[in-house]
Every structure is written in structure tokens, then in C-alpha cells.
Amino acid sequence: MPCGVPQDSVISPLLFLIYINDITKASSFHTTIFADDINVHLSNSCCNVLQTTINIELCKTDHWLRANKLSVNCNKTNFMLLNSQKHNPTLFKVIINNHSIAPKNNLKYLGVLLDNELSWKPHVQKVKTQLSRACGVISKLKHYTTQFVLKVVYNSLIHPYLNYSILSWGRASNATIQPLIKLQKGYKNNKTHQH
Numbered sequence: 162m163p164c165g166v167p168q169d170s171v172i173s174p175l176l177f178l179i180y181i182n183d184i185t186k187a188s189s190f191h192t193t194i195f196a197d198d199i200n201v202h203l204s205n206s207c208c209n210v211l212q213t214t215i216n217i218e219l220c221k222t223d224h225w226l227r228a229n230k231l232s233v234n235c236n237k238t239n240f241m242l243l244n245s246q247k248h249n250p251t252l253f254k255v256i257i258n259n260h261s262i263a264p265k266n267n268l269k270y271l272g273v274l275l276d277n278e279l280s281w282k283p284h285v286q287k288v289k290t291q292l293s294r295a296c297g298v299i300s301k302l303k304h305y306t307t308q309f310v311l312k313v314v315y316n317s318l319i320h321p322y323l324n325y326s327i328l329s330w331g332r333a334s335n336a337t338i339q340p341l342i343k344l345q346k347g348y349k350n351n352k353t354h355q356h
Contacts, residue, residue, distance in 0.1 A: 180229070187225035188218040195271055212253055215240075219257045235260040241268050241277050273326045281333035285341060288322050288330075292344045295319045 174196055181199075185192040190201035203218065205211035226232055240255045240262050255262040267276040267283045274284035295318035299311060323341070331338070 181231070184222070184225055188221040189214075190218050190222070198271070200270060208253065212255070216254070216256055219255070223258050233257055233260075235262065239263050239265040239268060241265050241275070243277055243279065271326075273329065280337060281330040282337055284330045285333060285337050289340050289344065291322050292319055292341065295322075296344060 177197060178194070181194065184194070184199065188201070190203055193200045193202075201218075201222070203211060203215055205214060223233070235257065238257070240253075241264065242253060253264060255264075267274050269275075274281075274287055276283050295314075298318060299314055302314060303311060323345075
């Protein structure tokens with residue numbers, strides 16, 4: 162008798178999380194799971210030791226995946242070396258199931274762009290782009306609506322991007338965050354001069 166759960170079913174994510182719950186015990190990686198997005202982390206001051214350890218632990222993870230009839234999509238899998246200015250990431254080899262994993266200088270993690278120097282510049286640039294669009298919408302709306310409506314639009318289109326994960330990227334240098342401050346000030350000045 163066939164069994165399973167229909168795709169996009171409400172219970173599918175819960176069952177999937179139960180199914181992969183013990184992947185965290187398959188290796189010595191520090192593992193974080195969000196829905197079907199899994200991130201593994203390791204640290205070591207010696208680059209050679211780190212590379213060897215990562216590949217050993219990935220073999221363990223691959224063994225767990227095969228035992229549970231799962232596989233890694235290597236095309237969607239990348240690695241990043243933090244503080245990698247001392248080392249060339251292209252010389253650092255990460256392999257799982259005979260597939261090389263490509264290095265990246267920045268990765269998206271739960272909507273936040275992390276870069277290998279933790280400068281937060283790519284993430285701030287992404288937020289700036291999103292805020293610029295929102296400010297354009299507000300700039301056009303200000304001629305046709307009330308300040309109350311503009312505040313609602315602001316709280317919908319701007320505030321969430323500024324607030325999301327700000328405890329992390331909000332520690333960026335003043336020079337990095339300055340473009341967001343200018344956008345914010347520009348919005349406030351626009352708002353106060355509209356009536």
C-alpha cells in the first residue's frame with residue numbers, strides 16, 4: 162500500500178523535520194536547520210586541519226544521508242571561509258560524495274547576506290536596494306494620500322528590512338551603514354515637507 166504526504170501539505174514540514182532530526186548527531190559539525198535549509202559550521206586556527214576535519218565530517222554526513230535515502234544537491238551547496246584573507250578559498254578543497262563544493266565570498270543565510278570578512282557590506286547593499294524602491298513608492302504616494310497612510314506604507318515596506326536581523330548586521334562600521342542612514346533621513350525630510 163503506498164503511503165506518503167501530499168506535496169505542500171501543512172504537515173509536510175513537521176514530518177520532514179522529524180525525519181532529519183538526528184542529522185545533528187551524524188557528525189561533529191555545529192548544525193543549524195531551518196525547514197529544509199541545513200548549515201554546518203566548523204572552526205580551527207589551522208587551515209590544513211580545518212580542511213581535513215571538514216572532509217572527514219562530510220563523509221559521516223554523507224553516510225547518514227545515504228542511510229536515510231537522502232542526498233545533497235551539490236549545485237546548491239557552497240562553503241565560505243570566514244576571515245579568509247589569510248587563505249585562498251580556491252585552494253581549500255571541500256568534497257562530499259566525490260563532488261567538489263564551490264567556495265563563495267558571501268552566502269545568503271535566512272535572508273541575510275554573510276560575507277567572508279563579516280563586513281556586512283553585501284547585506285547593507287541589498288537592504289539599500291530594497292529601501293530605495295520603497296522610498297520611490299512613498300515619494301510618489303505622498304502627493305495623493307495622508308501622513309497616516311504613508312506611515313502604514315513605511316511600516317510595511319521599509320521598517321521590516323531595517324529591523325530584520327539588525328542585531329547582527331547593525332554592528333557594521335559607520336561607513337558601511339551610512340547609505341541606509343541617508344535614505345532614512347531623506348524619507349523623513351520628504352515626509353515633513355509634504356504638507
